[in-house]
Amino acid sequence: MKEKEKQDVKKIIDLAENIVKQIYANQNPHYEIIQRSLSNVIFDEKNKILIFGNKKQTRSYFNINQAKKFMQSLLIVAKSKEVIENSKTVTIRELYYQLKGSGKKENNFDNQKESDPIIVDIETAIGLIREEMHIKADDKGKLIGNIVIKSEKDIIDASKLGRIGLPIPSIVEDLEIKKIDAKYVLVIETSGMWDRLVEEKYHQKNNCILIATMGQVSRGVRRMIYKLVNEYKIPVYAFTDGDPWGYYIYSVIKCGSIALAHESRRLATPSIKYIGMTMTDVEKYNLKKVTEPLKEVDVKRIDELLKYPWFKNSQWEKQLILMKETGRRIEQQALASKSLGFVAEKYLPEKIKNQDFLP
Amino acid sequence: MEKIQTRADELAKEHKEISVAEFFEKNKHLLGYENLQKSLLTCVREAVDNALDACEEMNVLPDIYIEIKKIKENRFKLIVEDNGPGIVKEHIANIFGKLLYGSKFHKLQQSRGQQGIGISASVLYSQLTTGKDTKIYSKIGDGKVHIYELHIDTKTNNPVIAKETTIYGNGRGTRIEMELKGKYMKGKRSVYDYLQQTAIMNPASKIVFIDPNSKKYLFDRVVNKLAKRPKEIRPHLAGIEHGTLKKMLKLTKARNIVSFITTEFSRIGKTTALEIVKKAEVDEKLSPKNLSFGEIEKIIDSVEKTKLSNPPTDCLSPVGELQIEKGIKKELHPEFVATITRKPSVYRGNPFQIEFGIGYGGDLDKEGQSILMRFANKVPLLYEQSSCALTKAIMQTDWKRYGLSQTGSSIPTGPVIFAIHIVSVWVPYTSEGKEAVASYPDIIKEVKLALCDVGRKLLVYLSRKKRAAELEEKKETFKKYISRVATSLAEITGKDKNEIEEKLKTELEERIELIEVETEKYEDLEINNKIKEEEE
Numbered sequence: 001m002k003e004k005e006k007q008d009v010k011k012i013i014d015l016a017e018n019i020v021k022q023i024y025a026n027q028n029p030h031y032e033i034i035q036r037s038l039s040n041v042i043f044d045e046k047n048k049i050l051i052f053g054n055k056k057q058t059r060s061y062f063n064i065n066q067a068k069k070f071m072q073s074l075l076i077v078a079k080s081k082e083v084i085e086n087s088k089t090v091t092i093r094e095l096y097y098q099l100k101g102s103g104k105k106e107n108n109f110d111n112q113k114e115s116d117p118i119i120v121d122i123e124t125a126i127g128l129i130r131e132e133m134h135i136k137a138d139d140k141g142k143l144i145g146n147i148v149i150k151s152e153k154d155i156i157d158a159s160k161l162g163r164i165g166l167p168i169p170s171i172v173e174d175l176e177i178k179k180i181d182a183k184y185v186l187v188i189e190t191s192g193m194w195d196r197l198v199e200e201k202y203h204q205k206n207n208c209i210l211i212a213t214m215g216q217v218s219r220g221v222r223r224m225i226y227k228l229v230n231e232y233k234i235p236v237y238a239f240t241d242g243d244p245w246g247y248y249i250y251s252v253i254k255c256g257s258i259a260l261a262h263e264s265r266r267l268a269t270p271s272i273k274y275i276g277m278t279m280t281d282v283e284k285y286n287l288k289k290v291t292e293p294l295k296e297v298d299v300k301r302i303d304e305l306l307k308y309p310w311f312k313n314s315q316w317e318k319q320l321i322l323m324k325e326t327g328r329r330i331e332q333q334a335l336a337s338k339s340l341g342f343v344a345e346k347y348l349p350e351k352i353k354n355q356d357f358l359p
Numbered sequence: 360m361e362k363i364q365t366r367a368d369e370l371a372k373e374h375k376e377i378s379v380a381e382f383f384e385k386n387k388h389l390l391g392y393e394n395l396q397k398s399l400l401t402c403v404r405e406a407v408d409n410a411l412d413a414c415e416e417m418n419v420l421p422d423i424y425i426e427i428k429k430i431k432e433n434r435f436k437l438i439v440e441d442n443g444p445g446i447v448k449e450h451i452a453n454i455f456g457k458l459l460y461g462s463k464f465h466k467l468q469q470s471r472g473q474q475g476i477g478i479s480a481s482v483l484y485s486q487l488t489t490g491k492d493t494k495i496y497s498k499i500g501d502g503k504v505h506i507y508e509l510h511i512d513t514k515t516n517n518p519v520i521a522k523e524t525t526i527y528g529n530g531r532g533t534r535i536e537m538e539l540k541g542k543y544m545k546g547k548r549s550v551y552d553y554l555q556q557t558a559i560m561n562p563a564s565k566i567v568f569i570d571p572n573s574k575k576y577l578f579d580r581v582v583n584k585l586a587k588r589p590k591e592i593r594p595h596l597a598g599i600e601h602g603t604l605k606k607m608l609k610l611t612k613a614r615n616i617v618s619f620i621t622t623e624f625s626r627i628g629k630t631t632a633l634e635i636v637k638k639a640e641v642d643e644k645l646s647p648k649n650l651s652f653g654e655i656e657k658i659i660d661s662v663e664k665t666k667l668s669n670p671p672t673d674c675l676s677p678v679g680e681l682q683i684e685k686g687i688k689k690e691l692h693p694e695f696v697a698t699i700t701r702k703p704s705v706y707r708g709n710p711f712q713i714e715f716g717i718g719y720g721g722d723l724d725k726e727g728q729s730i731l732m733r734f735a736n737k738v739p740l741l742y743e744q745s746s747c748a749l750t751k752a753i754m755q756t757d758w759k760r761y762g763l764s765q766t767g768s769s770i771p772t773g774p775v776i777f778a779i780h781i782v783s784v785w786v787p788y789t790s791e792g793k794e795a796v797a798s799y800p801d802i803i804k805e806v807k808l809a810l811c812d813v814g815r816k817l818l819v820y821l822s823r824k825k826r827a828a829e830l831e832e833k834k835e836t837f838k839k840y841i842s843r844v845a846t847s848l849a850e851i852t853g854k855d856k857n858e859i860e861e862k863l864k865t866e867l868e869e870r871i872e873l874i875e876v877e878t879e880k881y882e883d884l885e886i887n888n889k890i891k892e893e894e895e
Contacts, residue, residue, distance in 0.1 A: 016851035023862050026869075029844075061844060061863075062870055064833050071840035074847035081851055106839065 005084055008133070011126050012081045016074070029070070030060035034124040034262055041258050043309035048270040050256040050310065052124075059121070072118050075099045075108055077126070080133040089134045089171065092116055124262050130219070136170035141221035142191075143168055144198055145209030150176040158209075163198050168211070170220045172227060180232050184352070185209045187225060187272070189240035189249055193332045193343070200344035206352075209234075217252050219260070222267040225253060229269050236269060237357065239348070242277030243294075243329035244301035244320070247311075250274050255310045273357035275348065277330045279322040285347070290337045291328035298329060315358050379458050380513035383483055389791040392484050395433060396548075399541030400741070402481040403427075403550050406439035406535055408471040408738060409478055411561060413443030413533065415585055421564040427543060427550065429571040434489065435541050440534035445499035455482050455495055455535070456509045456518020469589035469676055469784050471738045479511065481537065486510040488540035492521045496534035504528035543571050548741045554578060555690050556732050556739035560678055560780060562686035581685040589676035592784060593625040596635075596662050598707025604655055608647040616658075619647040625670045625708075635661045672703035672710045677782050678737065683716040691730075691776055693718030697816035701809050706801035711783035713802070715809035716776075717817055723774035729763075731770055733796070734780040740794050747795035749779040752806040760890060761814035762821035779806060815890055822886055830874060837867050 001009070015031060022029045034040070035055040044051045061070045079099055083090050090098065096115045101108035109115045123129055130136070144165035147158045151169075155178060158166045169175070186208050188194045194212035197203065203210045209228070213221050229236050238253060240246030254272045256264030282288055294302075302324050305311045311320070323329060335343045350356070387393055391401035407423060414421035419442055426438040446454060458479050482493045492508040508522040545551065554568050558578035563585050566578040594603075613619035620632040636643045639661035641654050650658070678686075680698040687696050698716035705711070723730070733740040733749045744750050754768045763771040770777075787797040796802065841863045849856035 013851055016848050020848055020852055020854055020859060023848075023859055023866070026862075026866055028866075028870075029863075061840075062837060062867070064836060067836055067840055071843050071847075074844055074851075078847040078850045108843070 001085065001087070004132075008128055009081055009084055011128055012077055012133075015077065015126050019074075028060045028062045030058050031073075031125045032056045032058055033121045036120065036124070036259055036261070038258055041261050043255070044264075047265075048255060048310075049264040049268040050258065050261040051264055052261045059125075069118060069121075072099075072108060072114065073122055073125075076115065076118055076122060080122075080135060083134045089136055091170070092119060092130075092135060092137050095119070095135055120259065129263060129266065131171045131173060137218060137220070139167045139169050139220065140218040141168040141211060141213050141224075142166060142194070143209060143211050143224070144194075145185075145203045146181040146207060147177065147209055148179040150178050159204075163195070165194075165198070165210075165212075168218070168220050168224050170218065172220055172223045177227070177231065180209075180228070180234070181207070182209045182234060183207050185211060185225065185228055185234055185236040186275075186348075187211045187213060187221075187236060187238045187253060188332075189213055189215070189238075189246055190332060193239070196333070196336075196340065197344055197348075200341055202344040202348070205344075206349070213249060213253075215249075217249055219263075219267065222253060222269075225269050225272070226267060229271060236272045237275045237352070238272055239275045239332060240277070241329070241331045242279060242281065242323070243331075244298055244305050244323075246277070246332075247305060247316070247320070248301075251305075251308070251310055273359065275351050275357060277332050277334075278358060279319050279326070279330075282326075282328070282330055285335075285338070287330060287334060287337065288328075290334040291326075291330045294323070294327050294329055299324060313359060319358065378513040379483065379511065379516045380487060382458075383480065383487070390480055391792075392480070395540060395542035396544050397742075398484060398488075399427070399435060399437070399539065399543060400548065400550055400553060402437055402484065402537065402539055402541070403439070404553060404738075405478045405481045406437070407554070407557065407566075410439060410441035410443060410533065411557075411564060411737070412471050414441055414564075415588065417444040417531075418585055418588070419443060419531075420580065420583065420585065421561070421566075423564060423566045425550075425554065425566065426569040427571050428569075429543070430538065433540055433542060434538065435543065435571065436536065436538050438534065438536050440496075440532060442530070442532045445497045445531045445533055446495075447499060448497070448505050451495055451497055451505065451507050452509060452518035452520055455479055455493060455507070456511050456520075458483065458511070458516050468591040469674060469736055469782060471736055478535070481539075482509070483511050483513070485537040485539045489538045491538040494536040496532075496536075498528055498531050498533075500531045502527060502529060551576065553739055553741060556734070556741075557737075559686035559690050559732065559778060560683070560734045560737045560739070562678070562682045562689070579689065581689045582682045586676045586678060586682075589784075590671075590674045592671060592674040592710075593623060595667070595670040595705075595708030596620065596624045596627060597667050598709070599659065599662065601655060601659060604659065608650055608655070611647050613647055615643060616641060616645050616647055616650070617643050626668050631665065631667065635665050638664060667708070669705050670708060670710050672705075672712070674784050675703050675710055675712045675782050677712050677714050678780065680714075683714060683778065683780070687716050687718045687776065687778060691718055692722035693774070693776065694721035695719045695817070695820045697813045697820070699809050699812045701805055704801060704805050706787070706799040709783055709785045709787075711781060711786070711802065711805070713805040713809045714778075714780035714782065715806070715813050716778040716780075717813045718776040718778075719817060719820070720774050723776060725774045727772075727774075729771050729773060730776040732776065732778040734778065735786045735788075735793075735796060736782055737780070740796075743789070743792060743795035746789050748789075748798040748803055749781065749796050749806060751798060752803055752810060753777055753779070756807065756810050756814070758814065761818040763817075779809075781806075815887060818890060819886055830871065833874075834867065834871050837870075838864075841867070 019029045034052045035057045040053045040055040042051050042053050059066050059070055061067055079095060093112060096109055096112040099108050119130055119135060142165040144158055144161060149156045156166060188210060191212050191214045194210055197210055225236060228234055238250045240249050253269055256268040282291060302320050306320055335347055392398040410423050411421050422442040424440040428436040430436055455478060485491060485493055492510045495507045497505045504526050506524045507520055509518050509520045512519050554566055555578060558566055562582040563580060565580040568576040607623055611619050611623055613622050616636055617632045621627055621629055639657040641657060677700045680700045683698045684696045696718045701713045703710050703712045731753060733747055753770055758765040758771040763775060764773050765771040781796055787799060789795040789797045841860055845856050845860035845863060848859055
């Protein structure tokens, strides 16, 4: 074990020893976690990231609603310690299967939805992030461009991967960036748009790195963006669908998420800027006919975003209100209505040249 | 039964040539002989009610033996034997062989005898359906057994003794043997059902029953003391009816109307009597025998306008809360029983008292219907359930409030038994069948109060039970994970797993105890307060 890992294991042992101490003192065994709800989320105006407030939650064994979770937490903690000590890493899915239980009487976990949130609880209880506990998620997201990365003993040049690109792993800490030559990073929501831009050789023509989040941004992708921006001071832009979900993806990259606000410092990239799709694009590029009507859930989500402090910004409010008023949303791939090359030849270059961004 | 009695009297006096057989045939639906199943049951009831009354009259703990033997299809021999005082030789023939003999007319005393027309009707039924004589054995404690075999002369309504013998024999008691046409059934309104219900409301009795398959049933005694004998009282003037008053006026020895009122009725002094007579504008010197129809009406109107003191209530002999509880427990084995004996009350000048018992769970059918048992003066009412005031009171009560399942205004379902008992010197029935209690507001009110009281006790019990189950579930949950928690902790810290586990188990026990004590302290009280508010 590395020195860092020894310290991490010590933190796990401390938690367990504290609980044992409580048991010997005839106390209700418990540990504290951060309350991970909107009411405990604060928008740190200075650093422009989401952080948790001081609200703590006690999880104790002799509480009928918490007993099982308490037991499950300890199973995960014990497993994590074992994995670290054996120099392995498990996926959250493997972890679930390892701990699911015999099924004799009652499973330890009935499905992965039970184990996933507990992993996050433990992060806040121990003060270790999932990656430090050697637990990872499935790889999600991909990258292409002028960047050379070292993984284990192999050197990978992400500019020489044809149109395939490089999958972004769940844990990027082990990756070493050997060389980078790019003017900016473009983060794209859909895989389809990423493919389009690759086919148009956009990354080569504009010398940039293209990252596809492929929907919700994974921790790996967020860490990768963070790494690129913080280590190499490269500008980064986001390009998502023009709907509340796309806007929220952007805000997660920028300020962090509500559920993982304790990790914002390591995950958020406040310097990112937003390219589109905006509601003003609809007007400007005459895209009205390729907009889609908002569904009820979309409208509800818009209202929620309008209440988030980190969306309290005249430019964002304008977009959201416009969206609500017109009752329409726009997908990034709707730009294909102009021509396939339109996005690569006109839309993006123009926006970047004019610095036509939302904050 | 008053109407029948009046009619029978008239028949007897005015049309002697009309046979009692004809009278019986015309009225058999009122007398309980309208079908084979009910006829058999009626004969059993007449005999058993008599037996219980006789034992209680002599303050003997009843020992009743009932046997029904199958002779052939639809033909049975019924034997009922008791350990009562026996019947003096001179009365035997008339009691069993003369319709309406010795009926207590204006004798007001709580007794079972209000049901049916009497054992002589059973004798008549037996002879009409089988042609056989009824055999009576009587021991009055003089070392002899008087045995009579008799039937009724259907023309003259007089006993005909076919055979009379006397043998030696010790003890006391009466035994009756009769053959009759009938149908033996099981289930609701069966002989067994009747005997079991009788056993519940007569917990001081021991009843042995041999059914037609020679199967023996024992309804054992659970109370070793009889309730105090009900006192006989004079009728109360309030609510008196024209016919009754007319009859009493005819029979009285009083010389004038005022003394008639003070001597024949309960708790009326001379002042009140004078007030009634004056208001009625009837001459106070008038002989009771000379009152006209109009004058009788005036007296009745005047009574209604006069405030009368309530009748005495020592004429009532309820079964008792503990006794009913024992009866229900013994026969039905529920896990919970609550009972109440309300204070005596009065409807239309008649003292009455309501008793109510509820049994829940245990051996009672969890899926099935609830059981509703109605009793009047310790006798089960088996027919006309839906028209009975006691049933209505049950249905009009919101039992969901007390933790039972109920659909709309119906009888609740689930593992529950209701036993409602009305005790009175004069139980008001809806009809001549005497199977349903009439809906007098005073009676309904008392029944409902009884239901609420016992309902609250049931609710407290059910809530406690639910709480205990919840607590048990909690305990199980906590217990379930202890081993896994201990294992994980031991794995991480390297400490002893068993020690951690033991510690957690001890802690669990202590915590459960604490929860138990704390919740029980105030929850029962809270339930009671809440439900009382709702009832209001």
